[in-house]
Amino acid sequence: MKLSCLQENLSKGLSIAGRAVATRTTLPITNNILLATEKSRLKLAATNLEIAISCWMGAKVTEQGAITIPARLLTDFVNSLPNDKIEMTLSPKTKTLELKCARFEGRINGVDADEFPPIPSIGEGVMTKIDPEALRLAIAQVVFAAATEETRPVLTGVYSEFDGNTLTLAAADGFRLAVHKAPLAEPVAERTEVIIPARALTELQRLITDQEEPVELTINPNRSQVLFRLKDVELVSQLIQGTFPNYNQLIPQSYTTRAEVSLAEFTKAARTAAIFAREGSAIVRLQITPGEELTPGKIVLSARTEEIGDNIGEIDATVEGEETKIAFNSKFLSDVLGVLHEERVTLEMTSSSSPGVIRPVGVENYTHVVMPMFVQW
């Protein structure tokens, strides 16, 4: 293998593929990054056996070849080099990769590329395309609700349903549920449902921040992997086996009280309450009062921690239905308000012991259900 490329490009490529390098692993070679030439490009690939990221960069290849190199070492070294042309030469006998850049050079011992686990490639299966902006929003509004504890593995993933022109993403951790419907740029041939690990979607979200072309998405025929193809980058994720709970029954179908508030005011009041709710069980209490003839409706947010103190905040609201109260975990409330972008949101509820539903006003594609906390009023 012999090639030259720019330090800037290599450093960027390593930071992209490096996201998939294993940290704790039973297979030591997954700490390495695969460098392989493909015609006039250099491919960098890494996998932690859950996700695999490959990226391609322009290079002047004079001799084809492939090798795996410890990722940390290579990244640290390349990042320390000046922004100049890097000459890479692999000596096939000793498996040593030599890098030369300006007045610096280094030699790193590698491991044969044949020992690297095969990076899955998906040629056929269920295929579709999606606008990167829509995908980014969908991931952002859902992924935080996925469980981080691994007691129920399916909940650490995001349920993804492809049906016609719609992609539905849903995540739940037992206390909250987020459902987002996003339009697909190309309809799928058959209705498909899979569970994608939340970690994979978080990485994908990071990768598509500067992507403009539609993201190509393929699920392989035996439903074990999903491929996201971006410009010069591919992310393959293993899918989680199991059945996702039927979340539709968790979304309340009716309400007795509905409050519409300004998102900015609600967020601010929730944040203030969170200061006092930081310790202990992090409870924020909401008292919802409908308006009368002369006074507008309001929501009073309060938080109290015995040793610290308490606060009360009040915001205007358009309230339909009865006066009621409910308590939420302050983190869950701030989390959902933080991912919304609309002007106004609604909070729907039936009683202080049944879940509250938060939806943005003006769009129909997002529903967030939060379980209330049981408190002494």
Add this chain to the structure above:
Amino acid sequence: MWQVMGHETLVALLDNSLKGGNLSHAYLLVGPPHVGKMTLALNLAQALNCQGDQKPCGTCTSCQRIAGLRHADIQVIGLDGRAEIGIDQIREMERSATLKPFEGGNRVFIIDGAEHLSTEAANCLLKTLEEPPPNVQLMLLAVNERLLLPTVRSRCQKLELRPLPTPVVERALIEHWEVAPEQAMVLARLSSGCLGWAVGALHDDRITGERAARLSALLHLTGVGRAERFDYAAQIASQFSKNRGAIREVLSLWIGWWRDLLLIKGGCGDFITNIDQEATLYNEAEYYHLTGIKGFIKSMQQAVEALGQNANPRLVLEVLMLNIPQREGG
């Protein structure tokens, strides 16, 4: 072609289950160290992921990578120098068990030394063990199954690997490891039916060197006075805190030696273990009474037991030294 030597019934059982598609979701392989538990487990992993026709073929890339422990879907969970297998290792395993196999075949998790699972780890494992996700095969390897939680034991199908007959080990050494027949015979006898030990000894001169040194120390001790015996006891007792296994090895070697003497005395010289020392053994046997040999074997067994119960190692060994039978007659 299965690569396991001996254990024909187990191999046949697994082979039939594999062909009939009714493998148990979890197997507990029980047997003494080096008897072939890991070999059998890896072999089954190969069979489950083999790309050839004669599963496991041992020659396809998948089989070769499994043999080299480089396959993405085969995970061996072991002690790795720690005191026990912790809950974090099991959680990590359960996490990857929920993902579909990376290379498209079957995921195989091999828990090496399942008796070292911490109680929390074992309890954490129960759910996966009872109902593993599809395409997941669990293999628990244990020397002493009684140390496992009954809840773990009852969730696995138990396969017991018994020590191989000496001729099988001998033949395997000659045919597959190209060992000279004389050396093969000695190693086979010493291995007590554990082929893995014999192969390990083959590649590690230290094992044979240590054995020779220990045997000559033993022979020397039988002929000297108390002071020198006590020095030896103090010397090996001082290693006890660092290396518990070493004393046990010395004692098991001694027991083997005295057992050989007992066999010769009883006229069953054909079955002795230390076949390379046959002449010395016959010579030594002349000096002892049957009762003396039998008594000493018993006190060595008591010493092993006492050490297992955390008795003071020096005291235990000193008592043992006093019990070495008197040389008589000749």
